[in-house]
Amino acid sequence: MSASLEKGINALKEQVDSSVAAFFSSCVHCGMCADACLFQTETGNPASTPIAKTEPLRRIWKSEYTLLGRLGKIFGLSKKVDEELLAEWETMVYDNCTMCGRCSMVCPVGNDIALMIRKTREGMAVAGYAPEGLIGAMNRAIKIGSPMGVKLPALLAQIKHIEADTGKTIPVDVVGAEYMLLLSSMEIMNFPKFIEAISKIFDKAGATWTISTEAFEATNTGIQIGVNDLAAELVQRTVDAAEKLKVKTVISPECGHAYMAIRWEGPNLIGKPYSFQVRHILEVLDSMRAEGRIKTDSKESQKLTYHAPCQVARRGGVIDEPRRLLDLFADNFVEMLDAGKMNWCCGAGGGVSSNERADEVRLEVFKRKKAQLEEVKPDALVSACANCRIHLEDGLEEYGMDIPVISLTETLAEHLADD
Template structure:
């Protein structure tokens, strides 16, 4: 056994908890019902990329170690020894052909949690240096940024200054601001790089009269995609420390699916009870509309609009109704895709796939079911609350000739502000 395989086996063993054991057991009956719930399978009809086939690659290795019958008769049960070739194959099945969207899980009569198995594979591949380099670099950059934040602070403040001028112009209020490092604020807003995640939110906060401050850090957490929870925790730590230092009441995560998912569900495990709550921007906008803190004019968005459910938000976090309620108020012609909410198709580029340029063709092909859904609505505007999906939907629009504009919920809401 080579050194790398030995290390990989150790990493797999480290990840062998009750969830992995359950999902790597004979829970999967290999019934194949999951196949056409997967956008990758629908894209090319290759049985090797069906969820059961992908997880079987990883499961068969676990089986060789932990299943009684497989230890004695590996050929009988299809159990495999881990090899370097097998690990290379895992890079494709875990990073390239699975977006961890959980659509197969909600369509599995047994409830097999594919992302649990794929997460173990991703974590193992990351630990032995076989994860896509760009994802590792992006995760490391997030940590490095925290370590040398003072270098970035002035530069960021200068850039925000330009956006502030734009905000004043658009709101007509010379006092409108995008505050940073404001202690005791009600909200610490964590955006992404890109004005589209800052300016519309700033307009909404301004109109709602909220006391807020902008985070120095981005919401994204690429280590989550790597299955590297140690690094993911270090990245999340930056926001937790900033919120604690500024003594805010609430951390609001911008429209970013994996960021909301990880801050919402993982931080309580990593950091225990926190002195502030963590919510998504879409929940906050929804509450402002519901409570009458902002009024919207539907005629500001007259074109047919549809909504794409981010897997991390709708299927994995139960945030399906809030954006719809907002869109009903902000758009004149809101149309649903079918299927939607927790049953929606993945955009085809989740869990870091969108960042890996050499796999662009794979994600564009995997986005075909989504492109067809969009086309069937006849919508001219597609709203989504995830920047990853936004990027992919824009590319799908071009690739499949959809003639659509892709916007986030805050942009549509800000445009409809009365």
């Protein structure tokens, strides 16, 4: 057994806990998770069945942590986790899963399959079976600070542009600000208007905020590729910066997995609770709305619908906030079928968008979102995740659909009352 395979198996052993053991013990192979997974429904590939993707972890659980499995191992009857298995499973675990968690919501015995896949990746990655694209992103995230290789000068240049355009100052490294804003590289490079929108809204709401030059990147490739140690390193950078600037709240921007990483996995990755709060931008805006600090004076008349990023909504708990915010400016809002906690994934989360090998399947499974949109026929599609946005635009273009994809925060900013 190679050293890396040994490490992978050891990582899988570490990942099994009482919840995983209860999940595997309960699976009856009913196949309902397949019906909930767009990688299965849109491709018809049975290997894309969510629970099947956890096979490496299942084998370790079975042979190491069950009585029959232990006996089987003694007599050489247990199914082994070997290079061949991991090689075969790599594309299923990474290319054909966004860890969107729909499967976890329908499993009749209650298996959190997305969590099981997340844990399976811990073993796959360290054994050397992660996709090249994700490994590259991981490298850049650790070495440069951004999976897309965005460096501080690029951010500062964008800030300078915004300041020139708006005549406002974008606060950087302000100690004692209430909020510290994180940004995804995609927002910095593709959607700088997001920063402008924040500046506008927070000014109106009278909130103090800042961006840290030491930790501005929100995304965390570590939780996508499945390396807790590296994910923790990235989280720690944010924690250090937040503590240094003595902020009350760290804001996770319009990015799904970034929120999952910093809000829910973060404290567990670094092994201690934060001394500050973490909120998604939509949560922050919604609390400002509730306090009457955000007012709009114009409405969007075109028909809008909302694509909920999985990690923000189903996996993150931010479901009602976007609806309340949309209510501030949307006159003609329609929900897609299965909206809310059962919304369909766009198909590019969980590291799929960083993995060029998955480009084809990513666009193939977009058929689900396409069908949803065809039912609703919106004039514009609102979302709250830069990664979703890029992929939604990509998919709409691929299928020749002319629907603009807009950011909830940015659109809200456009309708702010001037008072």
